[in-house]
Amino acid sequence: MAENILVIGACGQLGTELVEELRKMYGNDQVIASDIFKGDDVVFRSGPFEILDILDKKRLGEVLYKYKPTQVYHLAALLSATAELKPKLGWTLNMDGLFNVLDAAVEFRIDKIYWPSSIAVFGPGTPANNTPQNCVMDPNTIYGISKLAGERYCEYYFRKHGVDVRSLRYPGLIGYKSDPGGGTTDYAVSIYHDALTTALHHCFLKADTELPMLYMPDALKATLDIMHAPAEKIKIRSSYNLAGMSFSPKEITAAIQKYIPAFDTLYMPDSRQEIADSWPNSIDDSEARKDWGWKPGYDLDSMTRDMLKNLAPRYGLALSL
Ligand code: AKB
Numbered sequence: 161m162a163e164n165i166l167v168i169g170a171c172g173q174l175g176t177e178l179v180e181e182l183r184k185m186y187g188n189d190q191v192i193a194s195d196i197f198k199g200d201d202v203v204f205r206s207g208p209f210e211i212l213d214i215l216d217k218k219r220l221g222e223v224l225y226k227y228k229p230t231q232v233y234h235l236a237a238l239l240s241a242t243a244e245l246k247p248k249l250g251w252t253l254n255m256d257g258l259f260n261v262l263d264a265a266v267e268f269r270i271d272k273i274y275w276p277s278s279i280a281v282f283g284p285g286t287p288a289n290n291t292p293q294n295c296v297m298d299p300n301t302i303y304g305i306s307k308l309a310g311e312r313y314c315e316y317y318f319r320k321h322g323v324d325v326r327s328l329r330y331p332g333l334i335g336y337k338s339d340p341g342g343g344t345t346d347y348a349v350s351i352y353h354d355a356l357t358t359a360l361h362h363c364f365l366k367a368d369t370e371l372p373m374l375y376m377p378d379a380l381k382a383t384l385d386i387m388h389a390p391a392e393k394i395k396i397r398s399s400y401n402l403a404g405m406s407f408s409p410k411e412i413t414a415a416i417q418k419y420i421p422a423f424d425t426l427y428m429p430d431s432r433q434e435i436a437d438s439w440p441n442s443i444d445d446s447e448a449r450k451d452w453g454w455k456p457g458y459d460l461d462s463m464t465r466d467m468l469k470n471l472a473p474r475y476g477l478a479l480s481l
Contacts, residue, residue: 166192166229168214168261169236171199174276174330174379176338178233179203181380192227195236201338214257217264224268231387233274234261240280240435242342243303254306262317262325273325274387277311277399279372280304281329284438291440293401293447300438311398318397326386327399331443334463335376336470344435348373348412351425352467355416356475361425364432367410370441374404375458375466382454389452396447403443404456405463415464419481 163186170179170193180203182191188207196213198204210223214236236257243250258275265273282291283298299305307329317323332345340346347363348371354361374382382402386394407415413425448454458466465481472479 162190163231164190164192164227164229165231165233166194166223166227167233167235168194168212168257169234170209171195171197171201171204172235173333173335173338173340174376174383175233175235176201176203177335177376177380178235178383179207180337181384183207185384192223192229194223214260215253217260220260220264224264224270228268230271231274232261232265232270232272233383234258235276237276238303239341239343240278240301240303241344241346241432243306244301244431244435247302250302251306254303255309258310258313262313262323265317265323265325266321271324272387273323274383275310275314275325275327277307277327277329278303279329279331279439279443281308281311281399282438282440286440288441290442290444291401292444293396301435304438315398324391325397326394328382328386328402328448329399329443330379330402331372331374331404333374333376333379334467335379336467337376344432344439345371345373347409351409351412351416352464352471355420355423356468356471356477359420359423361413361423363409363425363427364430365409365427365436366429366433367425367427368408369433369436370406370408370411371436371439372403372406372441372443374402374456375463378404378456378458381457382448385454386448386452393452395451400448400451400454401443401445402448402454403445404458405460406442407460411460412464415460416468418461419464419468419479
């Protein structure tokens with residue numbers, strides 16, 4: 161049977177690139193992008209787009225009835241920093257949005273659901289280095305609490321209702337095609353833009369704050385790999401630990417300085433420092449490697465070269481990399 165794929169929250173950092181990849185794989189008309197507004201990226205003109213607020217259950221039903229998707233990627237969420245500023249909305253959007261999708265998966269018999277979790281499910285009591293899949297999880301942000309509760313709900317719907325839901329605990333995602341919004345790891349994207357424009361980055365974290373990160377091509381690969389893996393290979397139905405690299409603002413600054421020696425960073429930590437301090441430094445993703453063959457392709461240096469190479473033309477620059 162032909163696959164029809166609905167992406168909810170398609171205009172965000174991951175959604176924009178995921179829609180592009182899915183349309184290459186399945187065909188433009190097979191992938192329905194949806195969000196509360198239509199993004200201006202060219203990808204949203206290449207196939208169907210629906211305005212959809214995931215809190216509007218009736219509208220979700222209409223979209224599902226119209227397209228009868230076999231797979232749904234539910235990406236709509238408020239990220240860590242924004243959810244701290246708007247806790248009620250963060251909780252409602254992140255939880256009720258997920259309930260609506262899981263209930264719809266049962267009602268409309270959707271074959272597969274993808275829902276992203278995050279390293280934010282960990283907290284100050286979690287072992288910070290090489291954080292294992294199962295350990296103390298005491299998130300102290302609204303975003304992290306909603307993601308941990310969401311993980312439990314995903315596993316519950318798998319067990320009670322047989323919903324084939326798959327999930328990854330993303331670290332910070334870094335890419336050049338679309339911008340993140342409202343996250344604690346966002347600095348690791350804007351630092352590249354600053355390097356190519358003002359040669360100075362004002363960092364909202366301290367120099368030594370090490371966090372797990374992942375380059376977008378690896379994030380897309382992991383997402384599509386877990387969705388394409390045979391169901392029996394998916395042993396974890398809450399969410400898999402996933403790792404690419406770990407670095408601090410000081411280390412990414414040094415990585416950029418290899419190619420742009422005049423670049424520098426000024427450290428001006430704000431409220432996001434407390435969030436970052438509660439998260440792991442590095443992640444053990446051996447379960448994902450063992451169960452469905454996960455292996456990242458990029459490290460800090462290869463990502464830095466690729467980011468600079470792809471962003472430089474946007475600012476009319478030619479770098480020898
Ligand atoms: C954030 O910083 O909120 C996200 C995340 C790690 O989930 N990038």
